[in-house]
Amino acid sequence: MAQTSGPYADLETLREQAVALRRAGHSLRQIRDELKIFNNDLLNHLVKGEPPPAWTKRPRAKDDLRAQARALRLQGWTYDQIETELGCSRSSISLWVRDLPKPERRRTPEEASAIARKGWEEKLRLRDEERRHTKEEAKRAVGGLSARELFLLGVGLYWAEGGKDKPYARRENVCFVNSDPGMIEVFLAWLDLLEVERSRLRFTVMIHETADIAAAERYWAELVGASPDSFNKTTIKRHNPKTVRKNTGDGYRGCLVIKVLRGADLYRRIEGSWYGIVLGATQPIGKMSD
16 A cells, blocks of 8 residues: 555545545554654644544543542532542543532531631641641650859840840949840859859839829849849830730739949950850851751
């Protein structure tokens, strides 16, 4: 059946031959070899409109899943249900069943919202549980502190949150300000380690005028265990109507200022120790043990 004239000389004859071979169940490769047509565009043109024989169609691995997905969709299943049942991706399911009618809504919008809210609340609960677990594990991992560890911690704490001397304004005094009760407790423990007498400490509450000032004063006095004569007059922050404050509510107690009287020598020790920490930290350090 091979062509006898010049290559591709009689297209109509070639088409008749190609169609006859196609209908006889030949593949494109077999037609190409039979008619000696090695131009793919021409070959496809000659058999245009003729379906390929069934035996040339390759079975696809997901054909069964596709059929199952369509059957489930016709039963009224949602994408979520089909995805869970078959383990397929949502994008594949959407492609397979997009021509099928959508199942009727079986839940009211209120019911669907309640279910979504319940799922979100459970997700938040699990996040909170994970958060608490991580914090508790880290807390237990710290354990007790040695005197050296507390000393270095206190120096770093002060250098981050305390007042500092400036070349243009000599202020060699120790003044620490913070709103975190834990920070205050650690700083006081550090002063005790350095044998700074509590009688040398003066406290000042700094708080916004709209807060419960009396309650805040009582809270800080109880936390530090100091007598009223150790507290200076509370500093009141005036309200700026253009500012939207977020530090409000029962948990807001302002800041506590701790000043050490006759603290110039202590300040110099803090600054010198801090630069010693910087020097030590920039040297090679071993890895933390597990």
